[in-house]
Amino acid sequence: MNIVNFTPVESLTGGIIIGLAVAMLYLLRGNYTGISGIYSNVIAVKGSGFVWGLFFIIGLIIGPVILSFLSYNDLGFTMPTTNPVLIILGGLLVGYGTQLGSGCTSGHGVCGISRLSIRSIIGTCIFVGAGVITVFVLQSIGWVSL
């Protein structure tokens, strides 16, 4: 192991801001900020979650636009994976997997862990573990270089 590109200040600041949004949505509206659930309710046009979910998703897109207007110097954008087969496979797995496992990084990883839900803690350990193994394999066979 070799520690690189470590940005504790930016990442902690961003994390606190994310936590603030999670706390606000719960305090004001009573919902957990699980983005895979919110977004899938929008595209599945599911009655009770459609309208507010749509506006949350619109906000999620407006936020970065506002930052770019402020000429915020972000932590960059690089996609190590450019093979379209891997990108499509990755997207399908993330989409299907988050619905089957009922949560993603925000739902299980932030909200679930904050509520000390055993189900979410286990879910988070599984997806992080699967991710670590996958990156190890990708690197070993030379499909990505990190």
Add this chain to the structure above:
Amino acid sequence: MIIKNIIIPLICGVIFGIGLVIAGMTNPAKVMGFLNLFGNWDPSLIFVMGGAIFVSMPAFLIIGKKMSTPIFNKKEGFSQQLKKDIDSPLIIGSTMFGIGWALVGFCPGPAIAALTVVDGNVFMFFIAMSIGMLLKRKF
């Protein structure tokens, strides 16, 4: 209704999106760097999750103790956790999600927020993710 269904979710979404970008989550190289535990490791994502939980954990605790309903949604009240059991959909779904997350470096929130980069590969991932969700939800 406008406050509850438009203004609150819009503002929370904006704040969440800003947090994602500042944290570096919208940079797939950074996320894959975190998952690269056995190589050149970038531990930053621990600070993202830690920072978020540092705020939301006490918030859930205090709100749960002090309030019986959310401020602008007295009718529906607080969301209740639907499932508690550790079942095979959780295990299989989370494994699939973890593999997909590592293949490209995007989870759902950042994939949506990164649409603002206006990049063909981000768009391709976003469409595939949406199809994957609908495959599970509709069939």
